[in-house]
Amino acid sequence: MTNSCKQEMDQDLRRGAWTLEEDNLLIHYINCHGEGRWNLLAKSAGLKRTGKSCRLRWLNYLKPDTKRGNLTPQEQLVILQLHSKLGNRWSKIARHLPGRTDNEIKNYWRTRVQKQARHLKIDSSSKKFVEALHRFWMPRLLEKVEQTSSSLVSNSTASTLTMEIDQNKVTTYPKTEQTVFTSLSSAQPSDNEPNNYGSSICASNSCGNMLPEMSQMYGDSTHTFYNSSLHNINCYNVDINELDMIDFGSDDMSALNFQLVDNDGTRSGDVAADTYWNMDELWP
C-alpha cells in the first residue's frame, strides 16, 4: 500500500467517542459473525474505525457480561492483593474479576490507589506503600466484605452460613468514618502513647503475615473473620495461597510507623503531621 493511500485511509478513520450508531453496528455484526479478526470486522461492519478501536470498544464497554459501576470491596481486595503479587499486569488481574476489564482496573489503580500514595508522599510502587495497603486498607476492605456478607446472611433465611464474628472486637478497629491515619516515616512511637490500635502497630516490626498479627490484636475471632472474608473473595478464583501477605524486610518496616489521629488532623501525642492517610477516600 502506498503512503498516500494509507494517509487517505487514515483521514477517513473516525476517532474519539463512539456514537450509538457505531455501537449498534458493532454489536450487530459481532452477534451475527462473532468476534476476532478485528481489522476485517471493522471494514465488514462498515465502521470507519481501526480494528484495535473496535476490539477495545467491544471488550471494555459493549460485551454483554461487562460489569459497570463501582468496584465492590471484594473486587478491590482482590485487585490490591493481586497487584502486590503481579504488579501492573492489569489483564492478568482482570482475569480474576469476571466482567471487569484491564482498563477499568488500571484506572482504579491510577485514580484511587495512586492518589493515596500521593497523599502519603510515598512512591506507590514502594514497599512502604504496599505495606500501608496491607496494614490499613486491606483490613478495612475485609471488614467491608464481612459487613456485606453479614447483611446478605441476615437478609437470607435460606442461608446456613454463620459468621462467628465478635462484633465488639471488630469494631475496636478504627472507624472508617472518623479516622485519619498519619504516616510518620521518621517519628518513633511515644512511650506515653495510649495503647490504641495505632500504637500497637507502631510497636510491631514484623509483618510477614497479617493474619497472625490481626489475631494477636483482636483475638481468635479475627482468625474466623479473616478466614470467612477470604472465603467470600475466593469466588474470584484467587488461589488462597496467593493471598498470603507479602514478606517485608524488617529493615524497611522499622521506618514505617503509623499513629492514630483525630478527625481534625491532630494526632494524639504528636502534632507534626504533614501527610495523612484518609480512609474515607479509599472507596466510593
Added chain:
DNA sequence: AATGGACACAACCGCCGATGG
C-alpha cells in the same frame, strides 16, 4: 453565573510477541 481545578473514565498510542505467507 462564570470559571478554574480536580477527578474519573473512555479511548488512543506505541511497543512487542505470535503467526502466517
Added chain:
DNA sequence: GCCATCGGCGGTTGTGTCCAT
C-alpha cells in the same frame, strides 16, 4: 530467515463532570 499483519498489553492522553471559589 524475513517481513507484514494482527492482537494483546501497559502507558498516556483527552474529555466530560463535579465542585469550590
